[in-house]
Amino acid sequence: MIESLKGQAAIVTGAAQGLGRAIVRAYAAQGMKIALLDIASGPLEETAQEVRALGGEALPLLVDLSDAAATQAAADAALAAYGAPCVLVHNAALLKQRSMREITFAQWRLESDIIIQAAFLLSKAVWEPMIAAGGGSIVYVSSGSGIKGFEKEIAYCPAKHGQEGLMKSLAIEGEPFGIAVNTITPGAPMHTPMSEENYTEEYKRGWKDPALLAPAFVHLARLHAADGTGERLNAWELSQSMG
Numbered sequence: 110m111i112e113s114l115k116g117q118a119a120i121v122t123g124a125a126q127g128l129g130r131a132i133v134r135a136y137a138a139q140g141m142k143i144a145l146l147d148i149a150s151g152p153l154e155e156t157a158q159e160v161r162a163l164g165g166e167a168l169p170l171l172v173d174l175s176d177a178a179a180t181q182a183a184a185d186a187a188l189a190a191y192g193a194p195c196v197l198v199h200n201a202a203l204l205k206q207r208s209m210r211e212i213t214f215a216q217w218r219l220e221s222d223i224i225i226q227a228a229f230l231l232s233k234a235v236w237e238p239m240i241a242a243g244g245g246s247i248v249y250v251s252s253g254s255g256i257k258g259f260e261k262e263i264a265y266c267p268a269k270h271g272q273e274g275l276m277k278s279l280a281i282e283g284e285p286f287g288i289a290v291n292t293i294t295p296g297a298p299m300h301t302p303m304s305e306e307n308y309t310e311e312y313k314r315g316w317k318d319p320a321l322l323a324p325a326f327v328h329l330a331r332l333h334a335a336d337g338t339g340e341r342l343n344a345w346e347l348s349q350s351m352g
Contacts, residue, residue, distance in 0.1 A: 111195060111331040115140035118191035119330060120184070120235065122174060122227065123201030125152035128250065128295070128319040130159075132198055135323035136330065137165030144168045144187030144194070146201070174201050174227040175219050184234035193238035193245065196330040199228050199272075200250040206261035220264035225271040232279060236288070244287025244333035248326070249276055251292040251341065273341065280339030289338040291329065295322055296345030317345070324348040 111117065119136050123129035124145035130152075133143050137160040145160070147153045150171050157167035168190050172183040187194070203220045232247055239245035254262055255269035272292060279290040298317060325347035332338075 110333065110336045113139075114195070114327070114330055116142065117196075117330070118142045118144070118187075118194040119196045119198065120144045120146065120187050120194045120231065121198045121200060122146040122231070123250075125149045125156050128322065129198075129200045130156050131319035131323045132200065132326045133160055133165075133167075134163060134320070135327050137161075137163035137167075139327060139330075140164050141330075142166040142168075142191045144170055144183075144191060146170050146172050146174065146183050146187075148173050175222040177222070177226060177230060180227050180230045181234065184231050188234065188238060193242040194235055195242075196246040196248065196326075197231055197235050198248045198250065198326060198329075199231055201227065202250070202265070202269075204262065204265045207263060208261050209263050212263050217264040221268045221271075224265070224268035225275070228272050228275055232275070232290075236283075239283075239288050240286045245289070246329055246332040247276075247279065247283070247288065247290045248329050249273075249292045251294045253294065255292065255294065255341075276341075277339060280334075284334040284338055287333040287335070289329075289332040289334045289336060291332075291338060291340045291342055293325060293329065293342040293344050293347075296343035296347075321345070322348050324351045 119141050121133050124133050125147035153169045157169040160167035170183045172179050174180050203223050249272040254266045255273045276290050276292045283290050322344040325344040
């Protein structure tokens with residue numbers, strides 16, 4: 110386990126808002142160098158400025174993660190700037206509730222590619238650098254949709270299931286090289302732009318500030334495979350246990 114994260118590098122997707130923003134703020138407070146990947150240009154630059162003000166180093170990368178070539182280019186830019194990251198957090202996702210009768214193939218691909226295609230491409234990009242560095246941590250942000258089905262989640266749900274499967278396979282392959290691969294579910298309703306669109310009023314009454322879940326991601330940034338891999342974790346419970 111890494112004792113100090115100061116000067117270590119991280120790649121975080123969906124970094125400009127919501128949980129991603131909370132994660133990068135927590136990493137900045139540790140003095141990390143962070144590649145911030147997002148499609149929202151204004152919030153992305155604002156978050157980068159926050160990172161610098163908190164003592165971290167920021168590389169904002171405007172990218173459409175549904176575009177394979179753009180995703181690869183962003184990963185290459187992050188690696189060129191900071192070298193092997195100690196942690197990759199793939200947090201970005203898109204959820205638009207549509208029934209099977211409503212959804213088009215293009216809409217299905219858009220959601221799926223942001224979640225599972227980007228997970229593969231980013232993990233592939235950091236895999237050899239992490240091996241050369243002696244290990245690292247890969248984290249996919251999952252949800253209840255990664256283990257059970259929900260109505261009108263025709264793309265989101267299978268893509269989240271796919272992340273769980275990718276995690277299980279990569280955890281086996283990464284263990285000999287010190288690479289920890291885990292998924293993490295929020296464990297509590299979060300107040301984010303995506304939840305504003307999709308949560309019921311009941312869920313909204315109990316939603317949490319994403320900053321309360323960020324300590325779990327600081328913990329995960331310190332991991333190598335010997336510290337825990339192949340697990341589905343709960344960010345709320347883990348953060349609470351850390352005080």
